[in-house]
Amino acid sequence: MQKSPFWSLIFWAGVWEFVGQMQWMTLLPPLSGIWFAFAELFQQSAFWDAFIMTARTFGIGLSLSIVVGIPIGILMGISSRADKILSVWVNLFLSAPITAVIPALMPILGIADATVIATVILFSIWVVIIDTQAGVTHVKDSLVEMGKIFGCSRSKIIFWIVIPSAMPEIITGIRLSVVRAVKGVIVGQIVIALIGFGGLFSTYLSYFLMERFWALIIVVFIMSFTIIGLVEMLERRIAFYAKSR
Amino acid sequence: MKKRSRSTEVILSTDSINVVYQESLIALQNVSLDIPAAKLTAILGPSGCGKTTLLKVIAGLIKPTSGSVKVRGKEIEGPGPDRALVFQDFALLPWATVLQNVGFGLRARGVPKKERDETSLHYIKEVGLLGFEDKYPHQLSGGMRQRTGLARALTINSDILLMDEPFSAVDEQMRRKLQEDLLNLLKVENKTVIFVTHSIEEAVYLADQVIILSGRPGSVAEIVYPKIDRTGEIDLIRRQPGYIDLVDEIWSSLKKYVE
Ligand SMILES: Nc1ncnc2c1ncn2[C@@H]1O[C@H](COP(=O)(O)OP(=O)(O)O)[C@@H](O)[C@H]1O
Numbered sequence A: 001m002q003k004s005p006f007w008s009l010i011f012w013a014g015v016w017e018f019v020g021q022m023q024w025m026t027l028l029p030p031l032s033g034i035w036f037a038f039a040e041l042f043q044q045s046a047f048w049d050a051f052i053m054t055a056r057t058f059g060i061g062l063s064l065s066i067v068v069g070i071p072i073g074i075l076m077g078i079s080s081r082a083d084k085i086l087s088v089w090v091n092l093f094l095s096a097p098i099t100a101v102i103p104a105l106m107p108i109l110g111i112a113d114a115t116v117i118a119t120v121i122l123f124s125i126w127v128v129i130i131d132t133q134a135g136v137t138h139v140k141d142s143l144v145e146m147g148k149i150f151g152c153s154r155s156k157i158i159f160w161i162v163i164p165s166a167m168p169e170i171i172t173g174i175r176l177s178v179v180r181a182v183k184g185v186i187v188g189q190i191v192i193a194l195i196g197f198g199g200l201f202s203t204y205l206s207y208f209l210m211e212r213f214w215a216l217i218i219v220v221f222i223m224s225f226t227i228i229g230l231v232e233m234l235e236r237r238i239a240f241y242a243k244s245r
Numbered sequence B: 001m002k003k004r005s006r007s008t009e010v011i012l013s014t015d016s017i018n019v020v021y022q023e024s025l026i027a028l029q030n031v032s033l034d035i036p037a038a039k040l041t042a043i044l045g046p047s048g049c050g051k052t053t054l055l056k057v058i059a060g061l062i063k064p065t066s067g068s069v070k071v072r073g074k075e076i077e078g079p080g081p082d083r084a085l086v087f088q089d090f091a092l093l094p095w096a097t098v099l100q101n102v103g104f105g106l107r108a109r110g111v112p113k114k115e116r117d118e119t120s121l122h123y124i125k126e127v128g129l130l131g132f133e134d135k136y137p138h139q140l141s142g143g144m145r146q147r148t149g150l151a152r153a154l155t156i157n158s159d160i161l162l163m164d165e166p167f168s169a170v171d172e173q174m175r176r177k178l179q180e181d182l183l184n185l186l187k188v189e190n191k192t193v194i195f196v197t198h199s200i201e202e203a204v205y206l207a208d209q210v211i212i213l214s215g216r217p218g219s220v221a222e223i224v225y226p227k228i229d230r231t232g233e234i235d236l237i238r239r240q241p242g243y244i245d246l247v248d249e250i251w252s253s254l255k256k257y258v259e
């Protein structure tokens, strides 16, 4: 037997089709039925509205995580006082079940984009901070001393030596934060259950539109894997740089 | 081991330097030195005796617990353009080419790119790296990396060149070649060199003055002035009668500090 994800996929698609055709579970329609649901899904303006809303909240949330997370990570890497004050919180949120916090966000930020954006940030910012800080604290002492020897100011040392040195870790942090932001944007919408894909999921479930429900899940999976795959490709292109250290 | 008449000007001096790390570890104790201008001074001692600490104090990277460093009679406040440092681990930026690495000191000073590249290329040529200016550090051998570090130190045209075991991270043959090239370079560049080493042979071969540090805490145990004629062929230096004798003498006085 050939070991390839393709054959494995075909096998499980076959199992799905069989179980669906047997109609053992009402929640699981046959896979072939779902293919038609894709076409229906793409014709719905509600789907495209949800898609655009997801893209927007994902983009804004992730950008804020990166733009805010990197400076905080740098600050924690170069100042032991900042590290002492912030590291407790960063480590707490890094491993905390963020999903549990979303219901608390809703009354504050409303059932709208803001809550989803906040969820994306809460999912994705901590890993950017932690990885940036790790990169900054591992900068070789001799490089910083070299900067001082040649009369660099503190800001030149940070921008010319510390940040470029930490770049491989920062890129890793960004990649991990993209993965977490993808989770955040979906989880956020599903917990709120009234907007975006979350709204669609609950509508399809309550009307027993199981073909569309599964089609939407597959679309969401494919979108997530596409984004994560793209980021990993990008990281590999920068990887040579990490190796040369 | 005769003391040579000290007619030359003292360019740098240290006055009873003490360095204490973490309140208890005494790294240097009462180190007072005079460094003659345009000569090569070696700081020799067993590892862990405080050689790097002493060089960093001189470079201005470490503030001594007490004592002072003076350059031409003026106390230093920190690193300055009168002193350049060559690092033991090269301290090259891995994302920058040889040309960019060599030009780093000039860039930090705000020298425009065109002038910076011209000066950098001049020194890249002088250290024998012409043709490698667009290579990255990871594409270079250890010897070439240290040549890059040396060229970078030369660009800022400081009178004093500080070197921390610059050739210890390269293999034996390369070390010999680099030592020869350094001596040749110093015939062209009028520099005061302070050179840290743990190799007795290297100290005697290169230096006009060898400062021997005792084991921890580091303090000056002895100063010797190798009377080696360096005017002729470099190959002949190691064959001069005084060379082996002096290496033996230094070893017998250093032996007691090595456990
Ligand atoms: N930053 C530091 N903090 C604490 N101890 C140090 C530090 N740097 C060096 N030391 C200690 O000081 C002594 C001298 O170190 P160093 O100057 O590096 O010696 P050498 O260069 O002769 O090998 C060693 O015992 C070393 O462990």
Ligand SMILES: [Mg+2]
Pocket: B051, B052, B053, B165
């Ligand atoms: Mg050392």
